[in-house]
Amino acid sequence: MIRGLRPLLRGSTYSGALFAYCGAPASLPLLPFAVAPTLLWRSAPEGVRAVLALLLWAALIGVVGLARGTRRLLVVCARRLLRVPLPDPMAGRPPAADRWRTPLWLLLHVGLGWTGGLASCVLLLAGLTLPQGWADGEAQLTVFGWHARAQGGWSWVAAGGCLLLALAGCVAVSGALRRLAPRLLGPSAAERLxxxxxxxxxxxxxxxxxxxxxxxxxxxxxxxxxxxxxxxxxxxxxxxxxxxxxxxxxxxxxxxxxxxxxxxxxxxxxxxxxxxxxxxxxxxxxxxxxxxxxxxxxxxxxxxxxxxxxxxxxxxxxxxxxxxxxxxxxxxxxxxxxxxxxxxxxxxxxxxxxxxxxxxxxxxxxxxxxxxxxxxxxxxxxxxxxxxxxxxxxxxxxxxxxxxxxxxxxx
CATH class of the missing domain: 3.30.565.10 (Histidine kinase-like ATPase, C-terminal domain)
Incomplete structure (x- = not known):
């Protein structure tokens, strides 16, 4: 039990989660460039346009990952926030077989940032809102059409569970990036040689x-x-x-x-x-x-x-x-x-x-x-x-x- 709580007491857990969640706002400047072409295709259904915009957004994120300075910046941030020992990237263009690693990292980074960020915000909001209805005998929370009710003292239990889940999300997100960093940001076999x-x-x-x-x-x-x-x-x-x-x-x-x-x-x-x-x-x-x-x-x-x-x-x-x-x-x-x-x-x-x-x-x-x-x-x-x-x-x-x-x- 105590061993399972140790990650919650480490500063690297929260600095890593912050690094992961920053992937979401960092990708927002590319969103208008992905949405603009879909607005010209007015005859298409909204679902098709949404999927197209999402694919264009992912493609633009991957293109950013091909820039030479992007990998160096990500390595520096991962070293400081994830506390992962990564060497500096080698000078020059990486081998053709290794160029996909930085775009893949960016896509996973952005995906974890949006998923973890939205989930943590919902859980924190639930943890802060549910106890307010305890005095009235019933607490209710509505998010995107989803309703949650807790009566009596169970509102406090639900609130505590939501906060623990939010903290567990920080541990999961930072841990996932920490395991992926050596494989995608670290040197490849050719670079190690x-x-x-x-x-x-x-x-x-x-x-x-x-x-x-x-x-x-x-x-x-x-x-x-x-x-x-x-x-x-x-x-x-x-x-x-x-x-x-x-x-x-x-x-x-x-x-x-x-x-x-x-x-x-x-x-x-x-x-x-x-x-x-x-x-x-x-x-x-x-x-x-x-x-x-x-x-x-x-x-x-x-x-x-x-x-x-x-x-x-x-x-x-x-x-x-x-x-x-x-x-x-x-x-x-x-x-x-x-x-x-x-x-x-x-x-x-x-x-x-x-x-x-x-x-x-x-x-x-x-x-x-x-x-x-x-x-x-x-x-x-x-x-x-x-x-x-x-x-x-x-x-x-x-x-x-x-x-x-x-x-x-x-x-």
């Missing part, structure tokens, strides 16, 4: 941005910190070397700021400029920055690696950047051997550095503990490109990163 694809694309873009931030900003922070330490150590003995290190810090920071501005623009959903791209063509600049940080890099470049372009070239640059950064951060000094071999069927990348207890470059290089995201991120990047990835010890004193990417160079 499109939303899932859009969400997957967004997640992929965010993961890509995370990789870009890790590769670019992480490398820059490592390199600039070591370069600053080197500049401080040689400032008195070799001012020219210190000045070169400071200039390298400026160039690295400017490049990192460009990457950061682009990523922040995407995350804020703003119209950002063209994404700064780093390719294998920028590899010499990267090696110069490492040398300014005090690293000894021994590059071995062979094949037509400069002809590698597009996504593969950008991915190869980021892989080498991460490998060199790890060698600079965690290596034990000594030369860093870099190898890039571009063949007709593949691009081979490798970075080999010494391992040990320290970096050999002072406390500045040890200021960056490993985050654990570098190698997994590289492995994921290589996997997406259908390449081969290997990282691990190479003998007792060295660490080796090796990547092979499939590529087909232009003839």
């Amino acid at each position: 499109a939303l899932a694809a859009e969400r997957e694309q967004l997640l992929a873009e965010r993961n890509r941005l995370a990789h870009e931030l890790h590769d670019s900003i992480g490398h820059t922070l490592t390199a600039t910190t070591i370069q600053a330490a080197v500049a401080g150590e040689v400032l008195a003995a070799d001012p020219a070397a210190a000045l070169a290190a400071l200039r390298s810090i400026e160039e690295s920071s400017r490049a990192a700021l460009e990457d950061l501005d682009y990523v922040l623009g995407v995350l804020r959903e703003e119209q950002s400029g063209t994404a700064p791209t780093r390719t294998l063509a920028d590899l010499p600049e990267l090696l110069d920055r490492l040398r300014h940080a005090g690293a000894v890099v021994e590059p071995q470049l062979s094949g037509e690696w400069a002809q590698v372009q597009g996504t593969l070239s950008r991915a190869a640059y980021r892989i080498l950047q991460e490998g060199l950064t790890n060698a600079l951060r965690h290596g034990a000094g000594g030369p860093i051997r870099l190898r890039v071999v571009a063949a007709a069927d593949g691009l081979e990348l490798s970075v080999v550095n010494r391992t040990g207890a320290g970096t050999g470059r002072g406390a500045a290089a040890r200021a960056f503990p490993t985050s654990g995201h570098g190698l997994p991120g590289l492995a994921e990047r290589v996997r997406l490109l259908h390449g081969e990835f290997a990282a691990g010890p190479d003998g007792p004193r060295h660490w080796r990163l090796a990547v092979r990417l499939p590529v087909r160079l232009p003839a």
Whole structure:
């Protein structure tokens, strides 16, 4: 009994009923346009003209439901008044198979609004009128030719029953719309698939941005910190070397700021400029920055690696950047051997550095503990490109990163 009364105590019941009943007055502006054509057909019986006007009225309501803004407005109202969690409609025209859902919702909405509204008004009127005749010994109510009589104290019972029925009508109407809203206003199967694809694309873009931030900003922070330490150590003995290190810090920071501005623009959903791209063509600049940080890099470049372009070239640059950064951060000094071999069927990348207890470059290089995201991120990047990835010890004193990417160079 108490469970059955709970809907009567919820505010969403009455806000939903209000939403349903508003469908009746909202359809009234279309009624004159439906009645006007029937007035020209004076020879037809009144019943036929009434049916024709009703059909034209329903057709006009359905046409309103085809408008793009109608569905969005209905979704917003259903969320606030029916308390139904509905996503925003997708941009653009819905599929042809789904265009009937909004007109059908409007027709049901208007039908429930008129039916529930008239029934509730009659019941409320009966509940307020019947007790007035109790003092005279008999109460009578006439509505559309229908008569209701209650004698003595039964008038109060009848009045209470009418009020309860009116409240039950509110529960029924709001409940019916609440059950229909996900089916007719919610996303269809095709729209759910499109939303899932859009969400997957967004997640992929965010993961890509995370990789870009890790590769670019992480490398820059490592390199600039070591370069600053080197500049401080040689400032008195070799001012020219210190000045070169400071200039390298400026160039690295400017490049990192460009990457950061682009990523922040995407995350804020703003119209950002063209994404700064780093390719294998920028590899010499990267090696110069490492040398300014005090690293000894021994590059071995062979094949037509400069002809590698597009996504593969950008991915190869980021892989080498991460490998060199790890060698600079965690290596034990000594030369860093870099190898890039571009063949007709593949691009081979490798970075080999010494391992040990320290970096050999002072406390500045040890200021960056490993985050654990570098190698997994590289492995994921290589996997997406259908390449081969290997990282691990190479003998007792060295660490080796090796990547092979499939590529087909232009003839």
